[in-house]
Amino acid sequence: MTPSGRARPSIAWAYLAPILVLMAVFTYWPFIHTLYLSFVSWNLNPGQPTKWVGLANYEGVAGSPLFAAAARNTLIYIAAGIPLKVLLPIPLAVAVWSFGAGGHVYRTILFLPTLLSFVVVAVAWSWLLSPLGGYMQQFLGLFGLGMPNLLADPDWAIWVVLGLSSWKILGFNMLLYLAGLASINRHYIEAMRLDGAGDWAVLRHLIWPLLTPTTFFVLVSTVVFTIQQVFTPIDVMTQGGPSNATTNLFYMVYQYTFLTFNVGYGAAGTVLLFVLLLFVTLVKVGLLDRHVQYKQ
Amino acid sequence: MADIVFDGIEKRFGTVAAVARFDLDIGHGEFVVLVGPSGCGKTTSLRMLAGLEQPTAGRIRLGPDDITDRPPRERNIAMVFQSYALYPHMTVAENIGFSLRLKRMSKREIAAEVAQAAATMGIEGLLERKPRELSGGQRQRVAVCRAIVRRPQAFLFDEPLSNLDARLRASARAEIRTLQQRLGVTAVYVTHDQVEAMTMADRMVVMKDGHIQQIGRPLDVYAHPANAFVAGFIGAPAMNLLPLARAPFAAAGPADALVGVRPEDIRLDPASCIRPQPFQARLRHVEALGAESLLHLDHDGLALQMRLPGSWQGAELPQFFVDAARLHLFCGRTGARLPASV
Amino acid sequence: MELTRPWKVIGHALLTLASLAVLVPMALVVLAAFKPHNEIFSSVPWPQNPTWGNFVALFRDMPFGQYLWNTAGTTVLRVGGQIVIAILTAYGFARWQFRGRDVAFALVLGAMMIPHQLTMIPIYIMMGNLGWFDSWTALIVPNLAMPFAVFLLRQHFLAFPPELYDAAEMDGAGHWRALWLVVVPNLGPALSALVVVLFIDCWNEYFWPLLVTDSDHARTLQVGIRQYLQEEMADAYGPLMAGVTLVSLPALAVFFAFQRRVMDTFVSSGLKG
Numbered sequence A: 001m002t003p004s005g006r007a008r009p010s011i012a013w014a015y016l017a018p019i020l021v022l023m024a025v026f027t028y029w030p031f032i033h034t035l036y037l038s039f040v041s042w043n044l045n046p047g048q049p050t051k052w053v054g055l056a057n058y059e060g061v062a063g064s065p066l067f068a069a070a071a072r073n074t075l076i077y078i079a080a081g082i083p084l085k086v087l088l089p090i091p092l093a094v095a096v097w098s099f100g101a102g103g104h105v106y107r108t109i110l111f112l113p114t115l116l117s118f119v120v121v122a123v124a125w126s127w128l129l130s131p132l133g134g135y136m137q138q139f140l141g142l143f144g145l146g147m148p149n150l151l152a153d154p155d156w157a158i159w160v161v162l163g164l165s166s167w168k169i170l171g172f173n174m175l176l177y178l179a180g181l182a183s184i185n186r187h188y189i190e191a192m193r194l195d196g197a198g199d200w201a202v203l204r205h206l207i208w209p210l211l212t213p214t215t216f217f218v219l220v221s222t223v224v225f226t227i228q229q230v231f232t233p234i235d236v237m238t239q240g241g242p243s244n245a246t247t248n249l250f251y252m253v254y255q256y257t258f259l260t261f262n263v264g265y266g267a268a269g270t271v272l273l274f275v276l277l278l279f280v281t282l283v284k285v286g287l288l289d290r291h292v293q294y295k296q
Numbered sequence B: 001m002a003d004i005v006f007d008g009i010e011k012r013f014g015t016v017a018a019v020a021r022f023d024l025d026i027g028h029g030e031f032v033v034l035v036g037p038s039g040c041g042k043t044t045s046l047r048m049l050a051g052l053e054q055p056t057a058g059r060i061r062l063g064p065d066d067i068t069d070r071p072p073r074e075r076n077i078a079m080v081f082q083s084y085a086l087y088p089h090m091t092v093a094e095n096i097g098f099s100l101r102l103k104r105m106s107k108r109e110i111a112a113e114v115a116q117a118a119a120t121m122g123i124e125g126l127l128e129r130k131p132r133e134l135s136g137g138q139r140q141r142v143a144v145c146r147a148i149v150r151r152p153q154a155f156l157f158d159e160p161l162s163n164l165d166a167r168l169r170a171s172a173r174a175e176i177r178t179l180q181q182r183l184g185v186t187a188v189y190v191t192h193d194q195v196e197a198m199t200m201a202d203r204m205v206v207m208k209d210g211h212i213q214q215i216g217r218p219l220d221v222y223a224h225p226a227n228a229f230v231a232g233f234i235g236a237p238a239m240n241l242l243p244l245a246r247a248p249f250a251a252a253g254p255a256d257a258l259v260g261v262r263p264e265d266i267r268l269d270p271a272s273c274i275r276p277q278p279f280q281a282r283l284r285h286v287e288a289l290g291a292e293s294l295l296h297l298d299h300d301g302l303a304l305q306m307r308l309p310g311s312w313q314g315a316e317l318p319q320f321f322v323d324a325a326r327l328h329l330f331c332g333r334t335g336a337r338l339p340a341s342v
Numbered sequence C: 001m002e003l004t005r006p007w008k009v010i011g012h013a014l015l016t017l018a019s020l021a022v023l024v025p026m027a028l029v030v031l032a033a034f035k036p037h038n039e040i041f042s043s044v045p046w047p048q049n050p051t052w053g054n055f056v057a058l059f060r061d062m063p064f065g066q067y068l069w070n071t072a073g074t075t076v077l078r079v080g081g082q083i084v085i086a087i088l089t090a091y092g093f094a095r096w097q098f099r100g101r102d103v104a105f106a107l108v109l110g111a112m113m114i115p116h117q118l119t120m121i122p123i124y125i126m127m128g129n130l131g132w133f134d135s136w137t138a139l140i141v142p143n144l145a146m147p148f149a150v151f152l153l154r155q156h157f158l159a160f161p162p163e164l165y166d167a168a169e170m171d172g173a174g175h176w177r178a179l180w181l182v183v184v185p186n187l188g189p190a191l192s193a194l195v196v197v198l199f200i201d202c203w204n205e206y207f208w209p210l211l212v213t214d215s216d217h218a219r220t221l222q223v224g225i226r227q228y229l230q231e232e233m234a235d236a237y238g239p240l241m242a243g244v245t246l247v248s249l250p251a252l253a254v255f256f257a258f259q260r261r262v263m264d265t266f267v268s269s270g271l272k273g
Helices: A009-037 A056-063 A065-087 A089-098 A100-115 A118-128 A135-142 A157-182 A186-194 A199-229 A231-238 A249-259 A263-295 B042-050 B092-102 B107-121 B136-148 B166-183 B194-200 B218-223 B228-233 C005-032 C053-061 C064-095 C101-113 C120-130 C136-143 C147-158 C162-170 C175-186 C189-203 C207-212 C221-272
Strands: B002-013 B016-027 B031-035 B057-062 B077-080 B154-158 B186-191 B203-208 B211-216 B240-243 B258-261 B276-279 B282-288 B292-299 B302-309 B320-323 B328-330
Touching: A009 A263, A009 C064, A009 C101, A009 C120, A009 C136, A056 A065, A056 A263, A065 A089, A065 A157, A065 A199, A065 A249, A089 A100, A089 A157, A089 A199, A089 C005, A100 A157, A100 C005, A100 C221, A118 A157, A118 A231, A118 C005, A118 C221, A157 A199, A157 A231, A157 C005, A157 C221, A186 A199, A199 A231, A199 A249, A199 A263, A231 A249, A231 C207, A231 C221, A249 A263, A249 C120, A263 C101, A263 C120, B002 B042, B002 B186, B016 B042, B016 B186, B016 B211, B031 B042, B031 B166, B031 B194, B042 B077, B042 B154, B042 B186, B042 B203, B042 C162, B077 B136, B077 C162, B092 B107, B092 B136, B107 B136, B136 B166, B166 B194, B186 B194, B194 B203, B194 B218, B203 B218, B203 B228, B211 B218, B211 B228, B228 B240, B228 B258, B228 B328, B240 B302, C005 C221, C053 C064, C053 C221, C064 C101, C064 C136, C064 C147, C064 C175, C064 C189, C064 C221, C101 C147, C120 C136, C120 C207, C136 C207, C147 C189, C162 C175, C189 C221, C207 C221
Parallel strands: B031 B186, B031 B203, B077 B154, B154 B186
Antiparallel strands: B002 B016, B002 B057, B203 B211, B240 B258, B258 B328, B276 B320, B282 B292, B292 B302
16 A cells, blocks of 8 residues: 555655755756856856857866876776775675674774764874874884885875875775675575585685675775765875875866866866766666665 | 445546445444455545545545545544554553644643543553554554544544454454444444454445445345355355356256355255255365364365364265255356345 | 684784774874874874873864864754755655656756765855855755765655554644654664764865865864864974864764664765765
């Protein structure tokens, strides 16, 4: 029996009205407006008229050295982050899962960085990594190793941002894997055990294959996280520098729009970013559907 | 005087008629049971009376008022749901008093009304508990309590006993009926269980596929089912329904008619029949239930059931009799009762 | 699954290492918050002359109290608004079947594909035109629609027994009172976990407040701390560590109050958001 109730179904629109209005004003309209701005030249000054320039903004962005750096860095952030962000959580999750209730403490500890803001993490690490005698320098000194000023060095800075974002997301991704592991039917394991399988055989032939969909899913959601969230540590620690060594596509949009007031370039960069995110999100939705089926 | 009137009620979901041409007058204080298999429209009819569904056509009256277009809260009708639908976050007392609270009655009045209703149902000791701490039987009493506290003009019951075990169900049947008679409130009760319909109803309404099949007092319906469906649905074990042409006994009717005989109208002792007619059948299997026995017979591939008081002490080749005065004849095409039958 | 001994040891070793990698930096920061200026780069991890001075400096050198007030106030109002709107939306979707429902639901979920970063320029301009720039309103209103919260609550609403709606209606509650007196009180832990996740999300937000605030009038803690870092640099690591400790406490506190449930809700936000 449908919970239709007696009230006419059209009353539902009254309940939906607030969110639909908000989304129209603050999501869908700005989105369309961004598309428009990507075709004009404007400097964010309300008194200044906009000028239609067609695809010139896209050409300008694509040809700029900032875009080249941002695109390259975005790729590095994504690809180089895979071992720490996507792969390392797997053995951790399997270990926590195998300990049952005994693993809860680890789970809670590793989850803590998720609760901290990126500002907090970035400020804390900039102290720990300080070239003026931070703990990392002291620690390396114990082994007779020197430490360069990481954040000022174009070769090192991007790895600092990367390491810190891995530190922050590690526990969260581990939790995603734990959700995947929780859906594994323990009868399979018992059946394999009865067939005489050892630990390695169970891990290799049962758990790893069953975890594959989760792995793809974590990969994709980590890509989205990396594109969207790394803005904060970049802005707090390096502002995209030194010499564009740490900027990414999102930070580039911010730089164009709000630091150099080139709104057209910013909007064009936003549209490019959207295409990238749309692609990743579609992959994610596809994976999620499969993930759900898999669980059933 | 009619208390509740369904006048040409119809409910369509898209092109499907869930309830078609439903006409029924219910007298004041009467206990009417709507009975039928699932999907027959009985629950939809009840929900339209409650105001939870809007009829596609027709009018519903309660007392002097046409209530068709009123929302449930303006109908003064209370309902007991199949799952009891107790609010999980409220105590028993809060559950019972919720409707009074919505009427903005004072706290003290509510407490008094709740206490009185709880005493009626013998659940004074449960008032501070949460529904999840109650047994099925206790929940059912709370649900009834929530209905009576409002002093409604009519009670509606939607399969209120189907979640109880068999023993509780029997005692709950009697309890609900006694309570309703004591309060003198009109009741409409929906069930798929023909035993509930037989034992509780003043009148029952047998439904199938959205259509009323028969309205009548239980024993009248049992003795004179209006068609083959009612004949098969009311009574357990069901009436034996056979094509007349292949039946082991003779009856006057068209060749394509169905002949029906209740299991208790097949006998071993011809003296107990008004017009005994012997017939041949093979005994296949006996179910001994203690007070009675069910015999499964076979005649030329046709299965028949027979009910016998006491236990079967059987002869090897028993002679069966059918009471020809108690045969039912139904039209082979429409299933309608034929006048030739008694 | 029970592992054999060598695997167990490896597992514990790995997890211990990872836990240390999380806990040691956090501990160093908290301890540094109590270190006087001359000990901030000392090789001894704990303060030898513990002091509250860093906390005092925090409130003296920057309008920390004002930032705290802005953050707490906008977070409470924003999360409250998000929850109420998500409840209304989820109820509308879950309780009735109506023409256009699927389209409307697709529009709500589709908004998850359009994160802030893609709409920030026009909203920024809009804030200016509306005169909302550098105000609580700018921090709150553009963020009230929360598709993920709608999605999560709708799941719970769909699991809600429809007979309870009917019972509420028979008892005299229309759809509005049924929502607030019957449905919402039964959401229980799911709702509190959602509140915690939204709270942490908002409390920790950096990008949007950075964009739409430019004075102490509306600036939030996250932006304030970052600015303090930029202005004082290395001279102020003591107060900064005090600051990040203080800023993190509320999120950690609410998390530990609702632990398990919050982790699950975070996971589902990751699955959908």
